[in-house]
Amino acid sequence: MAEQQTAAASGSRKKWYQAVPDPMVLIFIILVATYFLTFIIPAGEFERVTQDGRTVVVPGSFAYLENVANIPLFNIFVAIPEGLISASRYLFIVFIAGGLFHILQKTGALENAIGVAVNRVxxxxxxxxxxxxxxxxxxxxxxxxxxxxxxxxxIAVLIASAIGCSSLVGTAMAVGGIGIGFALSPINPYTVGVAQGIAELPTFSGAWLRTLLVLSSLALLSLYICKRVVKMEFEEPDNAEALSKPLSEYRLTKRNILTMVVFVGGLIAMLIGVFTRGWYINEIAGTFLLLAIIIGALNGLSANGIVKQMMEGAASVTAGALVIGVAASIQVILEQAVIIDTIVNSLSALIDGIPSIFSAIMASVVQGIINLFIPSGSGQALVTMPILIPVADLVGMSRQLMITAFQVGDGLTNLIVPTSGGTLAMLALGRVSYAQWLKAILPFMVLVYGLSWIGLVIGHLVGY
Known part of the structure; x- marks a missing residue:
C-alpha cells in the first residue's frame, strides 16, 4: 500500500516543463526582476558615432552616468503597452498571417496540395x-x-499532420530549421554583413566554416526531430491545424491549383522584394494581406466573408501575439534605466584574460546573454562588435572567428529566449506553447552548442 502511495505521489509530481508558468506570467516575472536590477546595475553609456549611415559604438568610451532617476514602480505596467507598441509589426504579421492561413484552410487548397504531395511521396x-x-x-x-x-x-504544421505527427514536429521543423539557418548563415546580412563591415573584413568572407556549421547543425536537427520529437507526448490544442480526411482521398481541383499558384506567386514576389527592395516585416505583412483578399475572392468569398475569416484566423493566434508585445516591455525598462551598455561592457570584460583557444567559446556565451537584452541581431552587432573586435585582437583571436562566435551566441539563443519576438510569433502560429517548446528544444540546444563550440575551437586551431 505504501509503495502504491509512493508511486502515485511520484506520478502526480509535475515534471519541470509542466511547472513552467504561462508565457505571460514568465515574462512578467522577468520584467519585474529586470525592474529591480535597475536599482543594482548603474546607468552607463558608450559614445556613438555615425559611419556609413550606421550608428556604432566608440570602443573604450564607456562611462557611468550620474543623476539618472530611478524608474517608478508604476512604469512596470506602463512598459507593457509601450512594449506592445514597439513590437506592433510582429503582432500585425502574426494576425495577418493567421488570417491568411485560416482562409487557405477554409478553401481546402493548401490542405489538398499537401495531402496529394505526401500521398505521392x-x-x-x-x-x-x-x-x-x-x-x-x-x-x-x-x-x-x-x-x-x-x-x-x-505549412510545416500541416505537413507534420499529413505524416501522422503532432504540430510540435512541424513547428520544430520550421522554427528550428529557420532558426539554425539564420543563426549560422554564411550570408546573413543582418549579422555577418554588419559585423564584417565593422571589423573591416570583406563581406561574407570566411563562409566555409559557417557553411559547415549550418549544414551539420541542420543534419543534427533533422536527426533529433526524427529520433526524439516525433516520439514526444504532445497534447494538440483544439485549434491545431490537422488534415481532415485520409491521404488517399485528397484531390486538387482547378480552383485549388489556381489558389496555390496565386499563393506561391505571392511568396515569390515576397522573396524578390526582400532581396531586391529591402522588404521587411511590414511589406511582408502587406503582401500576405493582399494574398488573403485575392485568394478569398477567388474562392467566392464576399468582402464581408473575407473579413470574417480574417478575424477568425487572427483571433486564434491572439494569445501568442500578445506575448510578443509583453516580452518587448523588458527592453523598454532596460532602455529607460540606461543599463544596457553597462551590461554589455561588463560581459565583454569576461573574454579578456582567458586562454585564446577558449576565448571564442566564451565570446559566444557572452553574446548569448546579451541577446536576452538586445534581441535584434543587427542591433547587437552594432553595439558589441566595436567593443569585441579590439578584444579579439588583444587575446589573439582572429576577427573572423569573433564574428562567427557572435553568430553562434546571438543566433542560437533566438530559439529559446523569451524576448525573441520572431520566435514567439512562430510558436503562436504553430500552436505550441513556450513551455512545450522548451521541453522539446532544450536538449537539442545542448547538442548544437557543443557542435558549434567544437567548430569554433577547430577554427582557432586552423587559423580561421
Missing part, C-alpha cells in the same frame, strides 16, 4: 519528409532571414 517515408522539410526551412533561414519567414510555419 508515401507516408512511410516520414523521416525523409522531415529531413527535406527541415533543410528547406533551413535554406529559407540562410537566404531570407528569421522574422521574414514567420508566416510559413503553418
Amino acid at each position: 508515401g507516408v512511410e517515408r516520414r523521416n525523409m519528409i522531415i529531413v527535406v522539410g527541415t533543410f528547406i526551412y533551413g535554406f529559407f533561414g540562410v537566404a531570407v532571414g528569421f522574422e521574414n519567414n514567420i508566416a510559413l510555419v503553418p
Whole structure:
C-alpha cells in the first residue's frame, strides 16, 4: 500500500516543463526582476558615432552616468503597452498571417496540395519528409532571414499532420530549421554583413566554416526531430491545424491549383522584394494581406466573408501575439534605466584574460546573454562588435572567428529566449506553447552548442 502511495505521489509530481508558468506570467516575472536590477546595475553609456549611415559604438568610451532617476514602480505596467507598441509589426504579421492561413484552410487548397504531395511521396517515408522539410526551412533561414519567414510555419504544421505527427514536429521543423539557418548563415546580412563591415573584413568572407556549421547543425536537427520529437507526448490544442480526411482521398481541383499558384506567386514576389527592395516585416505583412483578399475572392468569398475569416484566423493566434508585445516591455525598462551598455561592457570584460583557444567559446556565451537584452541581431552587432573586435585582437583571436562566435551566441539563443519576438510569433502560429517548446528544444540546444563550440575551437586551431 505504501509503495502504491509512493508511486502515485511520484506520478502526480509535475515534471519541470509542466511547472513552467504561462508565457505571460514568465515574462512578467522577468520584467519585474529586470525592474529591480535597475536599482543594482548603474546607468552607463558608450559614445556613438555615425559611419556609413550606421550608428556604432566608440570602443573604450564607456562611462557611468550620474543623476539618472530611478524608474517608478508604476512604469512596470506602463512598459507593457509601450512594449506592445514597439513590437506592433510582429503582432500585425502574426494576425495577418493567421488570417491568411485560416482562409487557405477554409478553401481546402493548401490542405489538398499537401495531402496529394505526401500521398505521392508515401507516408512511410516520414523521416525523409522531415529531413527535406527541415533543410528547406533551413535554406529559407540562410537566404531570407528569421522574422521574414514567420508566416510559413503553418505549412510545416500541416505537413507534420499529413505524416501522422503532432504540430510540435512541424513547428520544430520550421522554427528550428529557420532558426539554425539564420543563426549560422554564411550570408546573413543582418549579422555577418554588419559585423564584417565593422571589423573591416570583406563581406561574407570566411563562409566555409559557417557553411559547415549550418549544414551539420541542420543534419543534427533533422536527426533529433526524427529520433526524439516525433516520439514526444504532445497534447494538440483544439485549434491545431490537422488534415481532415485520409491521404488517399485528397484531390486538387482547378480552383485549388489556381489558389496555390496565386499563393506561391505571392511568396515569390515576397522573396524578390526582400532581396531586391529591402522588404521587411511590414511589406511582408502587406503582401500576405493582399494574398488573403485575392485568394478569398477567388474562392467566392464576399468582402464581408473575407473579413470574417480574417478575424477568425487572427483571433486564434491572439494569445501568442500578445506575448510578443509583453516580452518587448523588458527592453523598454532596460532602455529607460540606461543599463544596457553597462551590461554589455561588463560581459565583454569576461573574454579578456582567458586562454585564446577558449576565448571564442566564451565570446559566444557572452553574446548569448546579451541577446536576452538586445534581441535584434543587427542591433547587437552594432553595439558589441566595436567593443569585441579590439578584444579579439588583444587575446589573439582572429576577427573572423569573433564574428562567427557572435553568430553562434546571438543566433542560437533566438530559439529559446523569451524576448525573441520572431520566435514567439512562430510558436503562436504553430500552436505550441513556450513551455512545450522548451521541453522539446532544450536538449537539442545542448547538442548544437557543443557542435558549434567544437567548430569554433577547430577554427582557432586552423587559423580561421
